[in-house]
Amino acid sequence: MKIVTLAGGVGGAKLAHGLAQILKPEDLTIIVNTGDDFEHYGLYICPDLDTVCYTLAGIANPETGWGRADETWNAIENLSKLGGPDWFKLGDRDLGTHLERTRRLKEGFSLSQITRDFCKAWGIQHTVLPMSDRPVRTFVETQEGELAFQEYFVHRRCEPRVKGFWFDGVDKAEPVRGAREAIQSADAVVICPSNPWVSIDPILATLTPFPLSGRGVGVRVVAVSPIIGGQAVKGPAAKMYRELGIEPSALAVAKHYRDILTGFVLDKVDADLEKQVQGLGVQVFVTNTIMKSHEDRKQLASDVLSFIGTDL
């Protein structure tokens, strides 16, 4: 079975890792959000891409889900002492990634080439693609004005009330080379349990007009809800739904994707929503979707693949 998965940060990285434990390298392509990439200290930083790669390589920090295991913080400690902005946590090992990526970008290599080389160096065999080699930048419209994504997410800790989102550069950003082919030859696209507004929407907006629409006309699209029991497993997704006037729930997530969705994976906690999601014309699979252990990741990936294996 050939799968393309769309992933944001921590939740996306976990399910992608689960899928990578089951699928052969040539059968899994992971397309990662780069809408929250930004420049900081002159370094080109790709938080979601790094989280996915570190997770696949087994070098992610197991406690935070992002950043590196066995990390040290000496550079930022010194930075901070010198009065530099220290709101974005730059670990020392992680810095090596940003420095080398930035150096190669300046030499003219594309982000996808660099990602391929980094994956090779880290022993990652499955294909990891940034959604585009051109910059797309997520901006958050808030009641305090427009904020660049990391400014909203990290610096302001998602405090400002959200009014909407937009993706700067998306009109000019071609999808990364290989994404079209991977999707067209895939048995299904799996949308990871990442934030629909700021992790998955930027990817979908960049991939448009790809043949993502399901319902028999294109490739099958299965999403795993990042909202369980009305709460986001991690991050501000539920808060965003509330601030936008939508009750946060797995149903709201299914509605979010309804135009492209053929299948939806609900957590057991939300089994009571099954009928309502089916009412959207979407098939439903109910299972445990919380990924605490490596085994959970593999189990959820296995469940998703079984679901796709049925005549979805």
Place this chain on the structure above:
Amino acid sequence: MKIVTLAGGVGGAKLAHGLAQILKPEDLTIIVNTGDDFEHYGLYICPDLDTVCYTLAGIANPETGWGRADETWNAIENLSKLGGPDWFKLGDRDLGTHLERTRRLKEGFSLSQITRDFCKAWGIQHTVLPMSDRPVRTFVETQEGELAFQEYFVHRRCEPRVKGFWFDGVDKAEPVRGAREAIQSADAVVICPSNPWVSIDPILATLTPFPLSGRGVGVRVVAVSPIIGGQAVKGPAAKMYRELGIEPSALAVAKHYRDILTGFVLDKVDADLEKQVQGLGVQVFVTNTIMKSHEDRKQLASDVLSFIGTDL
């Protein structure tokens, strides 16, 4: 007594530290070579300036003389694994300095402002000045062609045979603000035991036409020889003299500076050169000039100040 001292890297930093242990903050100005500054990974790196500041702040690596104490190397370890150039040793704590300096330069602050702020953060009370706020770049003419200084010094480990030196940008580089005033009001300029060709000459070339010429017409200038018993205490100074066809010796160093020198400090090992140096019209002081301990630094500084205190 008011002193201006001209310093390169490790040897310069040690004597500057010795002087700082004796002189009041308002009585010591340290003008540091920036000819070996360079850009690496997009970072603006000032090796001599950092060595001097780290040494004065008591945070230098006591074994190497350069870099930070208690340093970690996680960023470069990752860089190296990713295939990035790793010939210049970037420590993690040190990286914080380069990142914040680069950020501030891009914001429009001058190197001297940044240095002043960093000194304050590190608790350095004496005045440390980069020789200029404009870039001056030392190039080494070798038998293999022209090499940028760090390329010659670190990457090629001083192996190529030297034919000469030149300082790119020196014509347009004004001396840093405050240097002129400090020298004019100083009782003496002390040239540290740094490499004459690549640490002190760039400073002198940048300060020209300052009233450095001694012999009664300007400020007194006292140099401490970096060559002892025909050997450089550290670095390629002796090798450079040999490759340029000059026998390396303290006498050769005194001759190097003869146009501006009023006094010269010889190591006891070179006491036999006293008469020959005096023959250049230069007063001589003989003492121990090897600085192994903090006490050695202070003792040499004290000896140099006593020498200046005589009617030099």
